[in-house]
Amino acid sequence: MTSPQRAMTVQSRRLAAVNGVRGFRLIVKPGRGETYGLTIEETYGEVGSVLATAVVTVTPQQTGRVIDALFAAIRRSGYQPSVLTFTRKAPIRLAEPDGVRLxxxxxxxxxxxxxxxxxxxVAGINAMxxxxxxxxxxxxxxxxxNRxxxxxxxxxxxD
Incomplete structure (x- = not known):
């Protein structure tokens, strides 16, 4: 085997699939007083080895405008709305369809x-x-x- 062929063989590696499902997690970002903003991350994999990327971050003012949709997503993912507080440290895992909609x-x-x-x-997206x-x-x-x-x-x- 000549060295260029060997180098070609070494460089060609297969990509490994990530085991696990896609999901979303909601991270609470404390604001002033008892307000909070949010970051939603899209995740791949299980708890031990999770790949995550932030998809959207909103301010406390923007969070307040869609609070009903936020509570609905949390309920559908199996949580009580009371888990969502401005002091929350741990992320809230959302089911994939609920994370996509929110x-x-x-x-x-x-x-x-x-x-x-x-x-x-909000009504239009909830009707989809x-x-x-x-x-x-x-x-x-x-x-x-953007388009x-x-x-x-x-x-x-x-409008």
Whole structure:
């Protein structure tokens, strides 16, 4: 075996699949007083070896506008809403469909100031099927994310 062929053999390695499921975790970021912001991370793998990446971070003001959707996602993931406090240190694990829906809500409503428009966006996303939320989630974090988010906002609100 000549050295260039050997070097080629050494460099070609197979990628290993990550064992485990995709999920989401909610991290509470304390604000002023008893307020809190949030970071949602998309995770891969099990508790021992988790790969995570932050998908969206929102301020305490933005959190307050979508608190009902936040509580609904927490309930559907098997928690009581009381686990969500400004002093919480441990992340809250969300089931994949609930994490996708909540993240999509936060991404769509993040730049919006009008409360009526925020409500329309939240109601529109909550009315979507699970498959639709996965589709829009993939678009809203993909290459043309800003255009996709604008398209989603236009689709779901009358403005």
């Amino acid at each position: 993240t999509l809500i936060l991404l769509a409503t993040q730049p919006i100031a009008k409360r009526e428009r925020v409500r329309a966006l 099927s699970t498959e639709e939320t996965y589709y829009w989630y993939s678009k809203c974090i993909g290459v043309d994310a 996709a988010r604008k398209a989603l906002r236009t689709l779901l609100s009358d």
